[in-house]
Amino acid sequence: MANTAHLRLIKSGVQHWNLWRKEKFSDQPDLSDADLSDLDLKGINLIGANLIGANLTGTDLSGAYLSLANLSNAYLSEAQLIGANLSKTNLTGVDLSFTHLGQAILIETKLSKALLIEANLTQAVLNFADLSRANLSQANLSNTHLIKAILLETNLSNANLQGANLNRALLSEADLTRTDLSNANLSKADLSFARLIEADLHGANLNGIILIEANLRGANLQGSSLQKGQLCQANLGGVDLSHADLKSTNLKSSDLINANLSKTQLVDTNLREAQLTGANCHHSSFLHADLHQANLSETNLTAANFTAANLQKVDLSRSKLLATNLSMTHLTAACFEDARLDRTTQFDHTICDYIYLKKHEQDRQPSHGKFLEGELAQLLWTQSETINLKFHNGVNWTAFAKALKRIQRIYPQAQMGVQCIEHKGNGVILVKVHTAPNINRAKVHKDLMLAYVNTRRQFNQQDQTFDQAFTPESLQLQNPQDIINHLFDLLNPSVNSLP
Template structure:
């Protein structure tokens, strides 16, 4: 811990040093290895200083001028750098666990491979920053500006990037599992091969982004803009989109419906231009019909035609049929823009249940009639066999034995 006396001497030295800088003298303040743990250096001007290997853990450097400072190997754990200016600073090998960098200006800084777990970088300026291979898991990055930054191979698992700007950011091979990127701006971002499984991308701008080979399984992509994005080779297993998800002009040769490159679509060849959008863009005017015990297609056809007639011939089209597991089937029907979707849904399901019940009763009735007819025929056969001196063995539970005729004498000998 630095003493008040030493701190006073330091600040006086900084003041003198700043006066020298004003006179354009080239000088470097060497504070490498110094112990400033817990010190209050808020607002200090330490630009260009060498603080490599120093201990600044728990220190207060809010609003400090730290332009071009060398923090290589420096201990900055839990240091308060709120709104500090760190333009071009070197932070390779620094301990940044739990550091407060909210609102700080780190543009052009070098943070290759640093550990920022538990840190707060909300609202920070990280334009052009090199954070390749850095650990940013569970870090608050909401509202931060990463435009043009390099986050290749970074660990962003569980990070909060709500409303962050990542325009043109390099994120190839980064791990973004469960990351909250809602309302973030990722236009033209490089997301090749990125793992976004379970991430929240609702309201996110991804126009022109490269998501080739990305894992998009189980993502939330409600109101997300994928205009002109590249999705070739991406996995879209159980992704959640809605009618406001924009897939206009998406560039996609093929996708996978299951992780580990399984269930390729199309199974062979490539999508024609615009075909991916036609297949996966959800229409605003649809009615979702959920069937939990399979579908009685005769009852479905009856109710479907009934709704068309009752709605004065308005065109209904089956847009998609999806198996959701456990016997649940989702049928999505497109309707006219002015249609009353709630009424169509209610009327359809009512008509379906009615038709299913009637058809089931008719089926059971036919089965009963069939059994009666079979029994009548076997009775006649038995009568004929008795007259001819033979016995007819009829076992209604075993169709392979039923109706087998054996010689009466053979039966008696056994």
């Protein structure tokens, strides 16, 4: 309980109280459990006071001196603490919801498990403060100083930390869902296992940050600096990292699926076993980056620079590699299934023993041995201008001709034409169709095969006699070029008459 003399004195006014404190500076005020709600206590000296359990709801403590005071279990909801000095104060578990703490000094203050919901801490100084497990959801912490603050498991969801200084702060397992951290300083802060889902970090300084296994799905990191950051196993799916600087960052085994990495600096970055499926890496720099066994399938790598990068065992299936620089890149065992590239894709001095043209280490090229100088580029350039159509148990050539003609009309820019026909054994026939570069071969392949299947169904019994001219047995007896010539001698009248 409060000292009755101290309680009577404080209610007589701030001037009398401060004069008494000056004269009796060694006395410790005891205002525990006192009801001081709605009082005007601006500028009061409560240094070292016992305010345990005190009711300060709605009290105006602007400019008050509360350093070293014990306010544990006190009630401070809606109090005014603008510019107050609460350094080294014990506010453990205190309800400070809706309080105004703008420009307050809270250095080394104990605020663990405190309630600061929608509190205003604009420009407050909380360096070295302990806010672990506190609830600051929807609080305004813009331009707040939180250097080396402890925010372990703290709830900062929907809070405003714009321009805040969190240098070397501990935020492990903190909840920063939809928090505004734009232009904040989080350099060397530890956010391991933190939740930053849909957080706004654009323009933030994240150099040396630790985000191990943090969840940043849907966050905005546009233009942020993450140099030398630790983000291994982080969830960055759908994150906007365009124009960001990730030089020498550790992103090993991270999830970057559908992330925006356009014009991003990833020089010397560790992306081993990272998932980048569907990511946009247009004009990004991966100079000297390590992407060993990373998944870049369906990724836009147009005009990206991979000079001297490690792309061994990388999945590049259905990726877009137009004008991509793969010079001096290590590409052994990479998968290029349906990758889109052309002669603007650079392979100068590429280091590569072999690649796969199908996923799951299928269709090794070369089938034996190693590539000679220039063979890789020539193979992939040729492959990029060819659609391989595989037929089992023969081909209905009339249906094929009609289907091809139809697709030629749909894709005139593809400039398609039969390149060669091969008998692969066991009744399998491979038809290679030449195309112009820069087309979506996977889509054209799908549409052509679908057109063939649908057309074949329409043919009656008379069409089957046409197929017999090109059985697997007849293919074995003829020169491939003779087959092509004979095929089109037979098909041209039919093709020309097709609608």
